[in-house]
Amino acid sequence: MYQQFIYQPILQTLLWxxxxxxxxxxxxxxxxxxxxxxxxxPFTLPQxxxxxxxxxxxxxxxxxxxxxGSDPKLFQQKQLEFYKAHGVxxxxxxxxxxxxxxxxxxxxxxxxxxxxxxxMGDINSTFLLWDLKNKDTTYILPILAGLLQLxxxxxxxxxxxxxxxxxxxxKEQKQDVAEMATSMQQQMVFMMPIMTVIFSLQFPSGxxxxxxxxxxxxxxxxxxxxxxxxxxxxxxxxxxxxxx
Numbered sequence: 001m002y003q004q005f006i007y008q009p010i011l012q013t014l015l016w017x018x019x020x021x022x023x024x025x026x027x028x029x030x031x032x033x034x035x036x037x038x039x040x041x042p043f044t045l046p047q048x049x050x051x052x053x054x055x056x057x058x059x060x061x062x063x064x065x066x067x068x069g070s071d072p073k074l075f076q077q078k079q080l081e082f083y084k085a086h087g088v089x090x091x092x093x094x095x096x097x098x099x100x101x102x103x104x105x106x107x108x109x110x111x112x113x114x115x116x117x118x119x120m121g122d123i124n125s126t127f128l129l130w131d132l133k134n135k136d137t138t139y140i141l142p143i144l145a146g147l148l149q150l151x152x153x154x155x156x157x158x159x160x161x162x163x164x165x166x167x168x169x170x171k172e173q174k175q176d177v178a179e180m181a182t183s184m185q186q187q188m189v190f191m192m193p194i195m196t197v198i199f200s201l202q203f204p205s206g207x208x209x210x211x212x213x214x215x216x217x218x219x220x221x222x223x224x225x226x227x228x229x230x231x232x233x234x235x236x237x238x239x240x241x242x243x244x
Contacts, residue, residue: 002102002106006102006103006106007106007109007110010032010036010103010106010107010110011110011113011114013032013035014028014029014032014110014111014114015114017031017032018123023123023124024124024127025114025123025124025125025126025127025132025206026127026128026130026132026206026209027127029111029132029206029209029210029213030209030213032107032110033107033210033213033214033217034213034217036103036104036107037214037217037218039103040099040103041221043099044221045221045225048221048222048225048226049225049226050088051156051226052225052226053086053088057082057086057088060082061079061082064078064079064082065079104214107210108207108210111204111206111207111210112203112204112207114206125206127206127209130205130206130209131205132204132205132206132209133204133206134204134205135201135202135203135204135205136200136201136205136208139201141200141205141208141209141211141212142196142197142200142201142208143197144212145196145197145200145208145211145212145215146193146194146196146197146200147193148212148215148216148219149192149193149196149211149215150189150190150192150193151219151231152215152218152219152222153188153189153190153192153193154189154229154230154231154233154234155219155222155223155226155228155229155230155231156222156229156230157189157229157230196211196215
């Protein structure tokens with residue numbers, strides 16, 4: 001089923017783009033990436049809108065936690081009532097995420113299959129400065145992919161850097177699951193770009209090109225739907241460091 005309805009259609013579409021663009025694999029990869037991300041918009045938009053709404057409700061959730069945080073069971077009950085009253089389902093993004101993940105894995109496999117040759121005959125893999133079948137020796141695509149991932153990660157965290165610091169000795173010092181998730185998100189802001197650069201250096205540059213395009217698409221979607229979010233906070237911090 002996976003091969004028939006996901007993998008093969010994506011592979012055949014890539015080959016079709018390759019033919020109609022005059023055997024230009026780079027343009028074919030860009031077009032296929034944009035097409036797939038466009039098809040996934042009905043899945044990604046609800047996620048982004050839900051995340052935006054959750055971010056706007058965070059001050060009220062923090063107040064709720066401050067009031068009932070000492071009783072985890074009561075807090076959980078009040079939290080569920082709060083979500084229901086505001087029409088928010090925290091788990092709503094799970095199914096769309098799984099759908100996106102499956103399709104993007106198939107896209108990755110198609111690119112690896114094509115870039116590896118695998119009995120597909122001679123493919124013109126030259127695109128601008130790169131041989132898309134080989135690693136990027138210019139380091140341009142991996143660095144660009146990493147920078148785009150960094151900006152995207154910052155934009156995805158609208159309120160984290162604005163949270164007040166906790167004072168030692170208070171009851172709130174003890175982290176719950178939500179706080180641990182927040183801490184992990186803050187770390188991933190910088191970990192994801194680093195991992196993106198490392199992986200992009202290890203794989204064919206065609207895959208790095210795909211990562212640049214898909215991350216640029218994600219960033220554009222995030223900015224249009226939810227705005228710059230935490231990106232503004234980080235930019236202010238950078239300006240302060242520069243002006244010192």
